[in-house]
Amino acid sequence: MISSRHIEVFYHIYNEGSLTRAAKVLNVSQPLVSKTLAYAEHKLKLKLFIRYARRLSPTPEADILFKHAADVNQQISKFNNIAQNLVSDPSSTINVGCTPSLGLGLLPSLLNKYLKVHPDTKFNIVNLQSLDLEDQLKELTFDMVICFNPNDSDLFKKTILHSGKLVLIASIDSAPKESIFKLARIKNQPFVKIKNLKTNAAQNNLDDILKKEGIAINWIAETETIQVAKAMVEKGSGYSIIDDFSASIYSDKISIHEIEPAIGYQICMVSNKEKPLSVSAQSFIDFLENLSGNLDQIVKN
Numbered sequence: 578m579i580s581s582r583h584i585e586v587f588y589h590i591y592n593e594g595s596l597t598r599a600a601k602v603l604n605v606s607q608p609l610v611s612k613t614l615a616y617a618e619h620k621l622k623l624k625l626f627i628r629y630a631r632r633l634s635p636t637p638e639a640d641i642l643f644k645h646a647a648d649v650n651q652q653i654s655k656f657n658n659i660a661q662n663l664v665s666d667p668s669s670t671i672n673v674g675c676t677p678s679l680g681l682g683l684l685p686s687l688l689n690k691y692l693k694v695h696p697d698t699k700f701n702i703v704n705l706q707s708l709d710l711e712d713q714l715k716e717l718t719f720d721m722v723i724c725f726n727p728n729d730s731d732l733f734k735k736t737i738l739h740s741g742k743l744v745l746i747a748s749i750d751s752a753p754k755e756s757i758f759k760l761a762r763i764k765n766q767p768f769v770k771i772k773n774l775k776t777n778a779a780q781n782n783l784d785d786i787l788k789k790e791g792i793a794i795n796w797i798a799e800t801e802t803i804q805v806a807k808a809m810v811e812k813g814s815g816y817s818i819i820d821d822f823s824a825s826i827y828s829d830k831i832s833i834h835e836i837e838p839a840i841g842y843q844i845c846m847v848s849n850k851e852k853p854l855s856v857s858a859q860s861f862i863d864f865l866e867n868l869s870g871n872l873d874q875i876v877k878n
Contacts, residue, residue, distance in 0.1 A: 578620055578621075579616075579617050579620050579621065581649060581653060582613070583613055583616065583617040583620075584617075584646050584649045584650070585603070585646075585649070585650055585653055586599065586603065586610055586613045586614060586617070587614065587617055587625065587639075587642070587643075587646055588643070588646040588647065588649070588650040589602050589603055590610065590614060590626065590633060591635055591639060591643045591646070594632050594633055594634075595631070595632060595633060596610050596611050596614070596633065614626070623636070623638045623639075623642075624636050624638070625638065625639040625642070626639060651851075654717070655717075655851065655853065670699045670700070670701055670857070671698065671699070671700050671701070671720050671855075671857055671858045671861050672700075672701045672703075672718065672719045672720045672858075673700055673701070673702050673703070673719060673720065673721060673722070673723070673861075674702075674703050674704075674705060674710040674713055674714065674718070674719040674721075674722035674723070674724075675702060675703070675704055675710070675722065675723045675724070676704065676705070676706060676707055676710065676723070676724050676725060677704045677706075677802050677803070677804065678802065678803040678804060678819075678820075678823050679723050679724070679725075679823075679844065680702065680704045681804065682822070682823055682826045683723070683822070683844070684702065684723065687723075687865070687868070688700060691861060691864055695857070695860065698857055698861070703718075703719070706773070706801055707724040707725050707726070707727065707773075707775055708773065710722040710724050710727075711724070711727055711728060711730075711733075711847070714732075714733070714847060714848075714849050714852075715730075715732060715849065717849060717851065717852050719849075719852075720848065720852065720854060720855075720858035720861070720862070721846055721847060721848040721858070721861070721862055721865070722846070722847050722848075723738070723844065723845070723846050723847075723865075724844075724845060724847065725775045725820070725842055725843065725844060725845075726775040726776060726777060726842055726843050726845070727845050727847045732849055732850055732851060733847050733848070733849060733850070734847065734848050734849075734850055735845050735846070735847050736845060736846045736847075736865065736866050736869055737843050737844075737845055737869060738843075738844045738845060738846055738865065738868065738869050739822060739843065739844040740841065740842075740843050740844075741820055741821045741822050741841070741842055741843075741844075742820075742821050742835070742836070742839050742840060742841055742842070743774075743776065743783065743818050743819065743820055743821070743836055743840040743841075743842060744818070744819065744820070744821045744824050744833050744834060744835060744836060745758045745763070745816055745817075745818055745833070745834040745835075745836055746806075746807065746810050746816065746817050746818070746819055746824055746831045746832065746833055746834075747810060747816050747831065747832045747834070748810055748811055748812070748813040748831065748832065749830070749831065749832050750813060751813055752832030752834070753832075753834060755834070756834055756835060757834065757835045757836075757837050758834040758835065758836055758837065759836075759837050760787075760790065760792065760836055760837065760838060760840075761790065761792055763787075763792060763794055763816065763818075764792050764793055764794055764795060765795070766795065766815060766816045767795055767796075767797045767814065767815030767816065768794045768795055768796045768797065768815050768816055768817065769796070769797065769798050769799075769800065769805075769806045769809045769810060769814060769815050769816070769817040770794065770796040770798065770799045770800070770806075770817075771783075771799075771800060771801070771802075771803060771806050771817065771818070771819065772799055772800065772801050773801075774818065774819075775842065776840050776841060776842050777840075777841045777842060777843065783818060783840070786840060797814065797815055798814065798815075803819050803820075803823050806819060807819065807823075807831065810831055811830050811831055818836065820842050820844075821833070822844065846862070846865045846866070848862055
């Protein structure tokens, strides 16, 4: 019959709908992909694809086989990932994905505390936005990620490290007088907007909440990072809304105000259930799970 390599080639041709694109994904030549497909069809005694113009259309038989090919390809990916981990010495290197703000405000404290007990551990840290981190986690790139309000997925194991609320931040010179700021008032103020600022899953992100409340903000700048928003606020450009955890780190340079109605968020550690973990990676995950709910004390110390 055919080998796992033939199944892998079939899987990517089906996914890409093109021999050329499949060859690019597999990092081989297009003629080799074409030859491998022809061999598989010959051995299976089945026509798997029909060519329409420049696109390959799968046959009904291919549709049935693809469901099983997907399972095989997943196992191949797992095998290759384990082999790669063995080559890169996973016993001492832990791959961590983290949002930029948490990478500055939280992760250094966590790593320092862990390294006092496990001094020989090495970390590879990548900073991305939450949605990008989740996509990379699905591809088994990281051992774990630390981010705001990850989406629910059957692939993920999620540990809530911290629960908090969003707050309004303003420059000290132009801060509102009240300690609790009514959200509706934000429409009258210059606003520094953070893209896709995630809140508790049931509430989606801040943009969705503002739209639901009928609040059209007067935003003067839009950024992906809390640090840029905070820097602009500090200079007096306008107000912004960020998480209270990050705000507490910058509290000596900005004015912080609760928001009414309250908007919650979570900081989570997420791992992929299908990711083969080294002993060191599992040890760090266990360490983070034991710290759940005590992040404020970790940063202050």
